[in-house]
Amino acid sequence: MSLRIREVTKHFGALTALDSVSLEIARGEFVCFLGPSGCGKTTLLRVIAGLEQAEAGHVELDGRDLIELPAQARNFGVVFQSYSLFPNMTAARNIAYGLECRRQPRDRIRKRVDEMLALVGLQDHAHKLPSQLSGGQQQRIALARALAPDPQVLLLDEPLSALDAKVRVDLRLEIRALQQRLGITTIMVTHDQEEALTMADRIVVMRAGRIEQVGSGRELYGRPATRFVAEFIGRLNLLPQDGGMPALQHATETGAGRPAVLGIRPEAVRLHPAGTEGANHIPATVAQVVFLGSMTQLVLDPGNGMRPILAETHGPEAGGFEHGAQVVMELPADQLRVVEWQ
Numbered sequence: 001m002s003l004r005i006r007e008v009t010k011h012f013g014a015l016t017a018l019d020s021v022s023l024e025i026a027r028g029e030f031v032c033f034l035g036p037s038g039c040g041k042t043t044l045l046r047v048i049a050g051l052e053q054a055e056a057g058h059v060e061l062d063g064r065d066l067i068e069l070p071a072q073a074r075n076f077g078v079v080f081q082s083y084s085l086f087p088n089m090t091a092a093r094n095i096a097y098g099l100e101c102r103r104q105p106r107d108r109i110r111k112r113v114d115e116m117l118a119l120v121g122l123q124d125h126a127h128k129l130p131s132q133l134s135g136g137q138q139q140r141i142a143l144a145r146a147l148a149p150d151p152q153v154l155l156l157d158e159p160l161s162a163l164d165a166k167v168r169v170d171l172r173l174e175i176r177a178l179q180q181r182l183g184i185t186t187i188m189v190t191h192d193q194e195e196a197l198t199m200a201d202r203i204v205v206m207r208a209g210r211i212e213q214v215g216s217g218r219e220l221y222g223r224p225a226t227r228f229v230a231e232f233i234g235r236l237n238l239l240p241q242d243g244g245m246p247a248l249q250h251a252t253e254t255g256a257g258r259p260a261v262l263g264i265r266p267e268a269v270r271l272h273p274a275g276t277e278g279a280n281h282i283p284a285t286v287a288q289v290v291f292l293g294s295m296t297q298l299v300l301d302p303g304n305g306m307r308p309i310l311a312e313t314h315g316p317e318a319g320g321f322e323h324g325a326q327v328v329m330e331l332p333a334d335q336l337r338v339v340e341w342q
């Protein structure tokens with residue numbers, strides 16, 4: 001089975017929310033739509049769900065075009081950011097709701113509700129109202145409700161955004177484990193790169209109604225196709241190769257004489273004692289030291305109008321640098337990549 005989105009276009013008045021978006025998702029895959037607020041993630045998810053009508057394009061499941069089908073006729077489970085549980089119904093009744101709409105026999109519904117409560121670890125909360133549950137528990141119930149009718153595809157729109165940091169981090173891994181156990185094809189919308197990296201098989205980076213790049217987190221981080229992706233996934237030091245900047249050796253071919261903007265990840269910056277010389281070695285002052293437990297972040301100021309560089313070091317050597325120290329930073333040529341030609 002696969003879900004195919006073909007050339008979907010959607011406008012709101014003069015605004016192009018989706019501009020001929022195409023994408024294929026394999027059975028059992030967990031895909032995240034990632035991008036800044038307003039880039040069209042929710043609109044695309046709603047078009048897939050049948051909650052929003054596209055002007056052009058197709059949504060196909062197993063080769064069958066769904067575009068004319070209303071939302072209720074598509075076998076998709078949907079969870080939104082805000083707890084969309086019915087406030088006057090118990091957790092169990094919320095989960096049962098979709099099954100009652102489908103007129104399933106009562107004892108089958110009861111059995112399925114118990115199964116779903118066990119699936120999300122909330123057997124003991126069946127008779128509580130949403131207001132008696134924590135945010136994390138409410139989202140688990142919303143998930144159980146979406147999964148109860150055994151949908152072919154699960155659609156999640158920022159399901160963790162309203163939760164506390166700790167709960168959010170726990171639920172990421174929990175939802176991912178659940179999705180893998182069930183093998184259910186899942187699309188999740190998020191603006192949080194860490195969430196996407198933690199949960200997704202593939203990430204779809206969106207920008208202004210278009211898909212910028214699709215790939216695994218590793219691919220997007222290691223080989224970003226555009227400056228936008230390079231800056232959106234992980235941290236990146238940008239080094240425009242113009243006036244104030246010392247010329248740096250790098251492995252990329254030249255862009256017909258145009259100056260390049262080079263990028264380097266913080267963990268690729270190497271540190272040496274003051275006085276060390278070599279290619280791409282630049283003296284700098286340690287302007288800031290941020291100890292983060294498993295790693296230390298250093299802000300290195302080379303002066304001379306060059307912008308400060310963020311470096312990350314792990315392990316015991318990280319302790320050796322102090323605020324104000326003179327060091328030499330090395331920007332290894334094989335770690336410098338052209339992210340844009342000017």
Ligand SMILES: Nc1ncnc2c1ncn2[C@@H]1O[C@H](COP(=O)(O)OP(=O)(O)O)[C@@H](O)[C@H]1O
Binds near residue numbers: 040
């Ligand atoms: N019902 C609507 N009416 C008018 N504009 C909308 C509507 N829904 C979304 N938009 C606009 O479409 C763009 C994409 O919105 P959305 O898909 O919600 O973005 P995202 O989920 O990536 O934050 C935004 O500029 C938003 O303001």
Ligand SMILES: [Mg+2]
Binds near residue numbers: 041042043189
């Ligand atoms: Mg949204």
